[in-house]
Amino acid sequence: MTIFVIGGQHGQLAESLRNLKDERLHFVGRPVFDFTKQETIASFFKKYKLSLIINTAAWTAVDAAEDHKEEVYLVNKDGPAYLAKLCAEYHVPLIHVSTDYVFSGDKHSPYIETDPVSPKTVYGVSKAAGEVAILKAQSHSIILRTAWVYSAHGKNFVRTMINAGAKNHSLRVVGDQKGNPTCSDDLAWAIMEIVNQIIGKKWNNHWSGIYHAVGTGDATWYDLAVYSLEQAEKYGQKMPTVIAIQTKEWPTPAKRPQDSRLNTDKLDKIFGIRLPDWHKSVEKVVQRIFAI
Numbered sequence: 428m429t430i431f432v433i434g435g436q437h438g439q440l441a442e443s444l445r446n447l448k449d450e451r452l453h454f455v456g457r458p459v460f461d462f463t464k465q466e467t468i469a470s471f472f473k474k475y476k477l478s479l480i481i482n483t484a485a486w487t488a489v490d491a492a493e494d495h496k497e498e499v500y501l502v503n504k505d506g507p508a509y510l511a512k513l514c515a516e517y518h519v520p521l522i523h524v525s526t527d528y529v530f531s532g533d534k535h536s537p538y539i540e541t542d543p544v545s546p547k548t549v550y551g552v553s554k555a556a557g558e559v560a561i562l563k564a565q566s567h568s569i570i571l572r573t574a575w576v577y578s579a580h581g582k583n584f585v586r587t588m589i590n591a592g593a594k595n596h597s598l599r600v601v602g603d604q605k606g607n608p609t610c611s612d613d614l615a616w617a618i619m620e621i622v623n624q625i626i627g628k629k630w631n632n633h634w635s636g637i638y639h640a641v642g643t644g645d646a647t648w649y650d651l652a653v654y655s656l657e658q659a660e661k662y663g664q665k666m667p668t669v670i671a672i673q674t675k676e677w678p679t680p681a682k683r684p685q686d687s688r689l690n691t692d693k694l695d696k697i698f699g700i701r702l703p704d705w706h707k708s709v710e711k712v713v714q715r716i717f718a719i
């Protein structure tokens with residue numbers, strides 16, 4: 428059983444999968460496997476007999492993406508499309524991860540998988556194009572759209588807030604964008620639940636397609652900041668004053684969706700999986716941050 432996880436040393440989700448210490452999982456990342464160099468993808472297929480691939484790798488720097496369109500497309504669309512084509516040729520099921528940023532955020536209720544995509548950023552457009560290309564190339568594909576990913580490792584909002592809270596008496600945080608905070612450890616767990624079902628049974632064609640896989644419960648960035656900092660306070664960090672501001676007071680090169688909440692009923696219905704409440708997972712992550 429050779430399950431390969433694509434994602435390097437610095438990837439949050441790849442690291443969460445690595446932390447599971449599941450002997451079936453093997454890891455590959457740059458420079459051995461690089462989405463911008465298709466020859467590395469092809470030689471990877473020639474080298475290994477693969478049972479399943481989990482792709483956690485992506486260009487995730489949403490603002491920087493606005494100025495690097497060509498490379499972003501290689502990493503988020505063309506590379507995964509080529510990967511899916513090879514998966515089809517070699518009969519390897521593919522689990523791929525996408526994003527809530529495929530939506531504009533104008534629906535104002537949780538999106539379901541069949542809602543039309545309407546990305547407003549280069550990152551979102553590239554990820555949406557990646558979804559379409561993968562589903563076109565490979566019938567044995569499961570695409571998990573996740574959101575607002577955080578963990579005790581890597582670059583993420585929870586760690587940024589705790590670091591900023593340690594250095595500042597007050598923080599201004601956007602309070603008018605809504606989403607579903609998702610712990611990468613919970614997503615890793617959900618992925619392995621799916622893997623176990625794929626391995627335990629014959630491939631079921633109903634599995635192919637897109638699923639929303641996010642933490643249970645929604646929040647604004649302000650809510651997530653306050654809750655993370657309240658947890659940090661338990662470990663002796665002083666609580667700063669947190670001020671909720673509007674998106675227009677924090678301009679960014681890429682326009683974020685106002686409300687990208689995702690409905691996760693399909694993941695529950697098809698695979699019996701529901702990710703934990705984000706509050707519980709933030710508690711665990713903050714505990715781990717202070718234990719490191």
Ligand SMILES: NC(=O)c1ccc[n+]([C@@H]2O[C@H](COP(=O)([O-])OP(=O)(O)OC[C@H]3O[C@@H](n4cnc5c(N)ncnc54)[C@H](OP(=O)(O)O)[C@@H]3O)[C@@H](O)[C@H]2O)c1
Pocket residue numbers: 434435436437438439440441456457460461462463482483484485486487488502524525526527528554572573574575576577581582611
């Ligand atoms: N982070 C979020 O808030 C968020 C939200 C919604 C969806 N997602 C999606 O969730 C998935 C996992 O995100 P994450 O937070 O774990 O991302 P991350 O921490 O930013 O890690 C991205 C990974 O992609 C790898 N990568 C980047 N360019 C590559 C290339 N050209 N070839 C091969 N690998 C490359 C990086 O490798 P190195 O280690 O070498 O840098 C890194 O391991 C992604 O598909 C992302 O789009 C994330």
